[in-house]
Amino acid sequence: MKNVAFILSAFLFPLSLFCQTTEFFTADWKKTKNKEKASYYRMIAYGANGQPTGIVNDYYISGQLQWRGYITSIDKNGTETRSGWCTWFYPNGQFQQQSFYFNGRLDSTTYYWNENGDLTGEEDYKDNVLHGAWIRYFPNKKPRLVAAYNNGKLVGNVYLEYDENGIPAAVYPEFFDNAAEWTLFNGKDYTSEVKERKLWLNTRTGYYRTYGYKYMKLDAAGIFSIEAAVTLDKAGSGFKSHGIMWGVKDQSNYDYFIISDQGSFQTGYVQNGIDVKTLAWTSTSAIKQGKSPNLLKVVKANNEYIFVINGQVVATAPFQPLMGNYAGVTVASGIERIYVDRFIVQQEAGAAPEEKNTPTVGDVEWNASGSGILIDRNGFIATNEHVIKGAQVIEVEFVKNNVKYTFNAEVIKADEAQDLAILKINDTRYNAFKPSALPYGITTNLLDIGSGVFALGYPEMWKLGKNIKFTDGKISAQTGAQDNPYWYQITVPIQHGNSGGPLFDNDGNLVGLTNAGFVGQMDNVGYAIKSSLLVQMLGSSFPGTYTTPLNIIKEKPLTEKIKILKSYVPLIKVKLKDQYINK
Template identity: 35%
Template sequence: MKLLKYIFPLLLLPALSQTTSKTLFYDSNWKGCEQSEASFFRVYETDSSGKPVGQIEDHFISGELQGTAQGAIYIDSNDDSNSKFFGKIVGYYKNGQIQFENWRDKDGNTLISKSYDDSGELVEDSYYSLESEFYRTDRHYRNSIKTGEGTFDSNGDIHGFLKLYHPNGYIYQLYEFNHGDYIGPFYTECDEFGKCELVVFEDFANDADLNDWPIYSESEFSSEIIWDEGLLLTSNSNTGFKETIRIPLNQSDDFSIETTVEFISGDQNSGHGLIWGFKDWNNYQYFLISGNGYYKIGRLYEGIRIDLTDWIFHPQLNQGYKKNRLKVIRLGDKLFYSINSELIISSDYYRLSGNHIGFMTTSGIKKVLYNNLIIRKELNISSKSEPTSIPSIESNWKGNGSGIFINGNGYIATNYHVVEKSYQIEVEYIQAGNRYNYSAEIVNSDKQNDLSIIKINDTQFKPLQLKYNLSTNIVDVGTSVFALGYPMALSIMGSEVKFTDGKVSAKTGYKGDVSTYQTTTPIQPGNSGGPLFDYNGNLIGINSSGLSYEIADNVSYSIKSSYLKNLIEVLPESINIPSDRSISDLPLTEQIKVLSEYVVLIKIK
């Protein structure tokens, strides 16, 4: 027996240590190669079947560490782009600074990726959800303040809103896209003090012709976009013509219209310039210049020409085949006209007859190149107090639900069905009488139990202290409970937290579902994802649904908080959950005041 005692462990040793060390060599494009041609080499272990085991290390050919991966599903020795890794993956610069970090699930799907410059400053981070075809990317200044963020579809095309930021954190520009296609014509632009305006900026630098200019090719006149240079108008006869696009301006809007125009060749005595408020050839306004240094301003109304000026010589005009900048500004009941930044005349404001704006030439054989068209109109909001919410163009939310802060650093619990088809999420809540709006993203989901955790990703968000307790204890039938949420907030009930109460009527839900409670607390559309509390201020569940009143009255279901805790424990980073019991002895009315500040309205597109 003693002999067997020592032989048996020895028999196990080969099985326990049967791994093989492997070294692969790759060129600068991470294609497999011979050592003499290599820029990198990889060292890792394999088991008896050849499967990678344990951590993988990559090195520069000179020996410095280039990267590590927690594990690999498959390693391709010929083309590393086909390799599949899991866990945490880290890449390094030669100086030892981290170049990038990725977190991947057990199947190799990327959850979070971050990139850094060679001094260690965060440059870009992206967040992915397996429950959505979209992912979100943030870019940063050297001090880690966000320069911009956008949501992308599975093809890498931007979808939804692209936001750019000033260094102080206020929005600089805001664009909207639909699977890579720009939704114009206006984007939002704000200064560093929070004053915003809507802008059309056409510089003809995009070969997609985003503004759909009506290009002409006629014997008497033609137009052509020369990319990165401008829109070329060519007149081959004594017939003038125009190039306009539809840009809606309200009669009450202050606005400006400007262009830089270059006279290329031809008759210097005829006019060319800006045209706006164009309805038809009987109704429009114009600001024209000529190659020999004259300008003319006026309008046509119902076919009647009303000249503000006749042709007037002005020394500020660059004569001959040169560039000039024309601008017209509407401020209140006045119009101001400038040439090359010098004010030349003002007039009363004339109502617009139409919504087309662009360029025109009068009679004469000539070529004129318009380098750009810039239109600005006022936007009476500020980006200062709510830097991620521009309501004038972001107001068309497709749905809403409720949520509850589960961590002071911006983590929020809600229902999976509230956010599952979203490409843009915004949360809104009220604290100390102030209303806050921030963008958020999905960080983890449990589709089976209808739970999701989202996180605020706005640099302006300030952490909260949560004064409640997340309890995973099963409560008894008959326990008094209450729900907080935002039912029908986007339609008839308004964006204010609503209270409903009831009792736990069963410890299992629909058809005996053990993951939910059945309660008599009324749950209406929009309440989904909100919290269910007992009267001691303990979070015991997340409200999910209610039965139709045609089937049964006062029957609702809430997901037990133990299932929420399970989801929290598999987040990409560890977070503390609320454990404060300080409000347990407060009257219900006072508890509601405290807890309402942690309940959020979730708006989605």
């Protein structure tokens, strides 16, 4: 994203030297010669070729500026080709929108404001299609909706929706544009298909159920919801029912929430082909009759399900363990044809209140852990090679403003000899977390013996918990074990789990990565890889040119430095390949 203040200053252009004319427009921007019918007027100059030249200014009829920018050409139909930065204004003079055009097509970032002057949204474009970040803000300027696009396509088919406390949820909208993503069933008596940007389910005899579902792995430990807008298109005689299904393993194992054409609903689950009803058929006025769509929603929170029909909570039931990783829609009984044109799955996006105790049962799948430091705002993390050696899955966990964020990561560079590794976050959810800049500096100057330093990290996660830990000490030698010139010897206490974490000097500069200690053997002896070796590695492996960050915390007291820096120090959790376990 470009700096807004800088962009706005670009409009301090000199006025055109050509003679300007005044043109009038109606409320729908049709040119008119009748000033009395005009809602806007334009100040524009034309060159010798009959096309606009210089800056064009549009005004509300009141005289307040409405739009300013460049128009390079206007065809005989009145279609304008814009170029460069163009800005729209509210009648009160506040900025409304600012967009950049290249040869008449949107490019770069478009900004939106409300009438109070608050930034409400940003959109990145390339060649007139969404390409990059898409953000909407709360009035307090915190993100409300965040998405990433690649050539007009929603990346990962997911966007983030935040509440006002900054807690995000991942939202997976369904566009019904790829039938291959759906498991569909077709036979003599039933069909399911994706067409016309809808999911269609049809039963001809009523003897069989039919289904349509897609892969959608839900986090049973968190909060999630599934909603679908279901419309009854055609119906035969007799009792009919349909609804949503989730935790689907196959046609014999799933949870369901269905409604009938007689104004009742039922919830339950099918396990090994046996239908277990958690709530029997219950009448409700919330169900719309006929061909009106019904919006069904199930929310899982606090170990219970909440069932909602058209915005009205109709029931709750205990949470049942999920049996599979698919979700979709079913016709459960009767002869009918239905379609679904809205299907959205939403779940927590790796954010929850910071834990105050030791790891939960969910952590047992992780075989190893360590620490790291975000060394570039675009998701690059430095750590030790031995932390991620043999990794099958890597997850990095940040805590910011007492909120936990977890992201998937991958190794892009590893050097076993120097015990250094660079990770890259490969998770679309990171777009919402990504900082505008890093607050610390990196110094490659050799520190004197006796210089004060401190470490941040996650030692002994399974014993001490997942809250970040601070330890401090001195540089006790300018070389490491066996006089290794690339290491420092330090008195900072180092434990298992500190590996890969940052070592800072008292000014808040990164001076190394902690990587070894003698636990229970020699007191006050630890080691850290010097930042000069890290910078050298970044210079040879980082995409593009690596620029060291600017230290903006140097003058802050130590306690404030720690409060700021801890948001950039992730816990690294590793699931090892089988051959590396217990090695």
